Structure formats: C-alpha cells, structure tokens
Amino acid sequence: MNSPHPRQGDDTLNGVITAAFGRQYEVDVSGQSAAASSGTAQSLLKCYPRGKKSVFACGDEVEVSPNSKDQGVITQLHPRRNLLWRSDAFREKLIAANLTQVIIVTATEPGFSDLLISRCIAAAENQQIKPLIVLNKADLTDALPAARKILAPFERLGYRVVELSAREGAERLRPYLAGERSIFVGQSGMGKSTLTNALIPEARAATREISEALNSGKHTTTFARLYPMDGGWLIDSPGLQAFGLAHLTPDDLAASFIEFHNHLGKCRFRDCLHDSEPGCALRAAIEAGTIDPRRFEHFKLIREEITQAKRQTQGW
Numbered sequence: 280m281n282s283p284h285p286r287q288g289d290d291t292l293n294g295v296i297t298a299a300f301g302r303q304y305e306v307d308v309s310g311q312s313a314a315a316s317s318g319t320a321q322s323l324l325k326c327y328p329r330g331k332k333s334v335f336a337c338g339d340e341v342e343v344s345p346n347s348k349d350q351g352v353i354t355q356l357h358p359r360r361n362l363l364w365r366s367d368a369f370r371e372k373l374i375a376a377n378l379t380q381v382i383i384v385t386a387t388e389p390g391f392s393d394l395l396i397s398r399c400i401a402a403a404e405n406q407q408i409k410p411l412i413v414l415n416k417a418d419l420t421d422a423l424p425a426a427r428k429i430l431a432p433f434e435r436l437g438y439r440v441v442e443l444s445a446r447e448g449a450e451r452l453r454p455y456l457a458g459e460r461s462i463f464v465g466q467s468g469m470g471k472s473t474l475t476n477a478l479i480p481e482a483r484a485a486t487r488e489i490s491e492a493l494n495s496g497k498h499t500t501t502f503a504r505l506y507p508m509d510g511g512w513l514i515d516s517p518g519l520q521a522f523g524l525a526h527l528t529p530d531d532l533a534a535s536f537i538e539f540h541n542h543l544g545k546c547r548f549r550d551c552l553h554d555s556e557p558g559c560a561l562r563a564a565i566e567a568g569t570i571d572p573r574r575f576e577h578f579k580l581i582r583e584e585i586t587q588a589k590r591q592t593q594g595w
Contacts, residue, residue, distance in 0.1 A: 291354060296339045300502040302327055304335055304353065306343050324351040336362065336373035337503040337514050361406035363462065367523040368591035375462045375503060375514050378408045384465035384474065386415040387422035391466055393429050397577040398522035399464055401535035405527060410438055411455060415470040417442040432571040436538055445470045449477030457509040467518025475515040479506045524581055525588035532585060536578055538570050
C-alpha cells in the first residue's frame with residue numbers, strides 16, 4: 280500500500296477523484312499523483328460531499344476526511360486549472376476537471392455529428408484545453424472517404440486527426456497520451472470504451488454492439504472513470520448525444536472558433552450580429568474562403584441556443 284498524501288490536518292487527506300457516480304465519488308489518496316498511482320483498493324476511498332450540493336468532477340483535486348477504512352467525506356475542493364462541462368437552460372453536467380487534452384472520438388460508422396464536434400471543441404477552447412480528433416474504425420474503408428470529408432474542415436484549422444482501428448491499432452494513439460491528462464468524449468457507439476480497453480487492458484470497460492436499427496450506439500459507460508497511464512491519465516466518459524453550451528456568452532463562443540480570431544472586432548458596426556449587417560468581417564471572410572460556411576452555421580446554431588437558454592432562464 281502506498282503511503283497517503285501529506286495530511287492537511289489530523290483527519291484530512293489530499294486526493295484525486297477517479298470516478299463520479301451521482302453523489303458518490305471514488306477518491307485516490309495513494310500518496311502519489313493520480314498519474315503515478317496504481318489505483319489499488321487500499322488507496323481508494325468511497326466519498327460523499329459535505330452538504331447537499333454535489334459540485335465535483337472526475338479529475339478534481341480534493342481534501343477528504345476518512346470516517347472508516349474505505350469511506351470518507353469530501354471537505355474541500357482545490358482550485359481547478361480548468362473544467363469541461365455542458366449545460367442548457369435548466370441543467371448543467373460537470374464532465375471532468377484539470378485536463379490538458381480532450382479527445383473527440385468519431386468513427387466511420389455509425390454516423391457522427393460534425394456539429395457535436397464543434398461543440399466539444401468550443402468547450403475545450405474556452406477552457407484552454409487542446410482538442411484531438413480520433414477517427415475510429417478506419418478499417419471500414421467503404422465509409423472512410425465520407426468520414427474524412429466531414430472532418431476535413433477541422434483538419435484545415437490545424438486540429439489533429441488520428442485515424443485508427445481500436446480493435447487492432449489502438450497503440451497508434453498512445454504517443455498522443457503520454458504525459459497528458461486526457462478524456463475521451465463523443466457519441467455512443469464510437470468506440471471510446473473499446474479504445475480504453477485496448478490501451479488499458481485492466482480497465483475492462485463494458486462494450487456492446489451498435490444498435491443498427493437506430494444507427495446509434497447503446498450507452499455502455501454510465502459514469503466517468505479515470506485511469507492512470509504513461510505519466511498522465513485518461514478518463515473514459517459516457518456517450519453523449521447533446522453538448523449544450525448555455526454557460527458561454529456569445530462573445531465567449533465566438534472566441535472559441537479559432538478561425539474567427541483575425542476577424543473579430545473588424546466589422547463596420549461594433550454590435551454586429553454577423554447576420555445580414557453590411558460590413559460584417561466574418562461574412563466577408565466566408566466569401567473569401569477563409570471561414571468554412573458549415574463552421575459558421577455551427578456558430579449561429581449554438582449562439583441561438585445560448586440566446587434561447589438565457590431567455591428561458593430569465594422567464595421571457
């Protein structure tokens with residue numbers, strides 16, 4: 280058993296949340312960084328938050344007060360470097376904290392949403408987390424050209440795209456994970472858990488066959504879990520079909536689209552909405568071919584959702 284973290288008091292330990300399910304959390308108090316921890320049962324405590332609020336995420340660094348051999352209470356949250364989360368007008372979902380990399384997993388089949396990719400990238404860019412796109416099931420060559428075409432606008436922006444087959448070539452991803460604090464995100468059925476199992480065999484994450492009738496994967500991972508690996512760690516997260524960004528302002532959203540950076544603030548009117556106003560720098564960039572029309576459509580769709588969420592929140 281590893282020695283515990285230095286105690287903050289007579290009855291508190293430092294730890295890292297390695298799994299989050301409801302109001303219960305698994306906290307590693309092994310005495311090493313989460314990246315180096317072996318995750319042995321002796322170093323893991325089942326913990327609950329103090330009070331009614333549950334505001335913690337996988338990857339959070341916390342203080343816990345043990346109240347038995349394998350249980351404790353979370354007493355304090357240490358400052359986060361960043362937080363990946365999604366929200367709509369009424370709910371928010373914390374996904375993971377203290378990340379260096381968001382890995383957006385897509386696949387040649389079932390079909391995937393490029394709008395969802397833009398949402399994930401916007402959330403990552405807003406928190407200064409670098410995105411990486413994985414195209415899984417690249418061995419299904421018939422569907423490969425169509426998938427590449429969807430991802431081409433992101434690749435042109437400089438976002439890294441790694442093609443592989445999780446069942447046979449997952450090791451191709453390992454160099455991108457070394458020393459990083461990464462999370463797999465994406466729609467169900469893209470192969471996130473299969474990738475996790477291939478890279479970390481002891482994870483034994485559950486996998487299921489794709490539901491052909493719905494052209495969508497069945498949800499197999501029901502909570503986020505952190506696995507130490509290669510000097511960093513990797514989080515496998517539940518499949519998602521929505522990624523609301525109601526917590527962003529329209530200006531935050533625009534700033535998260537990196538291709539807008541050279542054009543923001545250059546419109547004729549300071550309060551330009553980039554719709555039909557004359558002298559709009561973003562629309563001029565679209566006409567010049569420096570902003571992809573599809574990405575601009577994504578921006579407008581997400582911005583309208585943010586506006587509608589604000590109206591719903593305010594009751595008008």
